[in-house]
Amino acid sequence: MTFKPLPASVTPEIDLGDSFVTTTVDAVVNWGRRNSLWPFPFGTACCAIEFMGVVSSMFDISRFGAELVRFSPRQADLLIIAGTVTYKQAPVLRRIYEQMCEPRWVISAGACATSGGFYDCYCTVPGIDEIIPVDIYIAGCPPRPEAFLEAIVQLQNKIDRESMKEQRTVGV
Amino acid sequence: MIASHAPVPHGPIQPGLGALQLEEHLRDRFAMVRDPRDLTGLTMVVAPERLREAIKYLRDAENLKFAMLLDVVGIDYLSFPDHRESRFAVVYLLKSLDFRHRLSLKVWVDEERPAVPSVHELYKSANWAEREVWDQYGIVFTDHPNLKRLLNHHEFIGHALRKDYPCQKRQKLSVNDMMIDQLEARLKSRGYTLLEHGEQHPGSLITRPSAVPHTGAPPPPGGATGARP
Numbered sequence: 240m241t242f243k244p245l246p247a248s249v250t251p252e253i254d255l256g257d258s259f260v261t262t263t264v265d266a267v268v269n270w271g272r273r274n275s276l277w278p279f280p281f282g283t284a285c286c287a288i289e290f291m292g293v294v295s296s297m298f299d300i301s302r303f304g305a306e307l308v309r310f311s312p313r314q315a316d317l318l319i320i321a322g323t324v325t326y327k328q329a330p331v332l333r334r335i336y337e338q339m340c341e342p343r344w345v346i347s348a349g350a351c352a353t354s355g356g357f358y359d360c361y362c363t364v365p366g367i368d369e370i371i372p373v374d375i376y377i378a379g380c381p382p383r384p385e386a387f388l389e390a391i392v393q394l395q396n397k398i399d400r401e402s403m404k405e406q407r408t409v410g411v
Numbered sequence: 412m413i414a415s416h417a418p419v420p421h422g423p424i425q426p427g428l429g430a431l432q433l434e435e436h437l438r439d440r441f442a443m444v445r446d447p448r449d450l451t452g453l454t455m456v457v458a459p460e461r462l463r464e465a466i467k468y469l470r471d472a473e474n475l476k477f478a479m480l481l482d483v484v485g486i487d488y489l490s491f492p493d494h495r496e497s498r499f500a501v502v503y504l505l506k507s508l509d510f511r512h513r514l515s516l517k518v519w520v521d522e523e524r525p526a527v528p529s530v531h532e533l534y535k536s537a538n539w540a541e542r543e544v545w546d547q548y549g550i551v552f553t554d555h556p557n558l559k560r561l562l563n564h565h566e567f568i569g570h571a572l573r574k575d576y577p578c579q580k581r582q583k584l585s586v587n588d589m590m591i592d593q594l595e596a597r598l599k600s601r602g603y604t605l606l607e608h609g610e611q612h613p614g615s616l617i618t619r620p621s622a623v624p625h626t627g628a629p630p631p632p633g634g635a636t637g638a639r640p
Contacts, residue, residue: 330584360578362571
């Protein structure tokens with residue numbers, strides 16, 4: 240096989256046409272991450288029932304690429320806390336968060352996970368951000384499925400703005 | 412054709428003691444007095460030293476048969492108006508399935524020495540119910556086999572439902588509450604032996620029926636993690 244140089248009149252860029260695009264690593268990586276979130280549901284109360292509606296056909300979280308619910312934190316990158324968290328549970332939640340691989344995101348769904356809700360008492364954690372960092376909070380008691388989907392969309396927008404240059408905080 | 416509205420046939424309701432009769436009976440037999448605070452049903456106050464005897468009698472007597480302990484409840488009368496008795500009370504809620512009546516037994520509990528005899532030998536349900544009362548009120552049940560906190564975590568200081576506990580005072584838990592001792596006891600009672608130990612998930616414990624001699628060889632596939640003997 241012999242090497243034939245291209246004729247001087249042909250420039251290789253023109254020849255390749257639409258067969259490649261230029262982009263950045265961040266854009267490609269974030270595109271992949273945002274459209275294939277793997278949620279781990281930490282469901283402790285009625286918000287988790289609402290989450291079942293979000294996953295099911297009526298609202299269908301798979302339209303946003305996040306339908307593959309995992310029950311192992313090692314296989315998930317999106318932790319959804321749906322329900323009341325007590326101080327007795329707090330170390331379990333903390334451990335599950337620590338077992339998730341980077342990058343990982345957290346959605347706090349509903350009034351209880353976000354602020355303790357109406358459980359203003361000795362045993363309920365007043366907001367899970369006392370224990371783990373949270374990316375998106377959803378209001379509601381329980382939130383409507385649309386609010387869950389809005390949270391997914393907002394999280395996707397947030398992932399879009401992330402950059403590999405900025406390292407995410409590891410296990411504060 | 413419209414179905415007739417005849418009453419649904421029950422089993423025969425056997426004659427038990429009526430509420431007034433029961434009150435008199437318990438007053439004569441165990442020197443109980445009726446609690447003037449009871450608004451619904453019958454609440455009898457019994458001395459702690461006669462509690463076990465009384466509950467055993469109520470459970471076994473042919474014309475009473477209080478076969479079911481519905482709950483054990485603690486009460487803190489700290490800020491109760493015009494209260495002269497002890498600060499705490501423990502109330503036993505009994506139900507007779509045969510005669511369909513209920514009875515509350517109340518025991519006054521001293522603040523300095525908050526102790527009541529346990530009735531776990533008479534009713535299995537008393538085990539957890541008494542643990543809950545201990546957890547929330549700090550009332551000791553003497554001779555209880557496993558008087559540990561039930562609802563609050565093991566690092567919790569104080570008793571949350573006492574009226575002098577600030578109800579919004581939160582207490583963080585640093586280390587997870589492993590319930591390995593209870594799991595271990597349950598597995599042993601089913602003939603399993605615990606091979607691994609320590610800080611780990613209970614699901615990863617490898618057990619085997621103790622009937623199989625331990626040869627040091629790896630457990631047989633499929634039979635190692637959950638098969639019953």
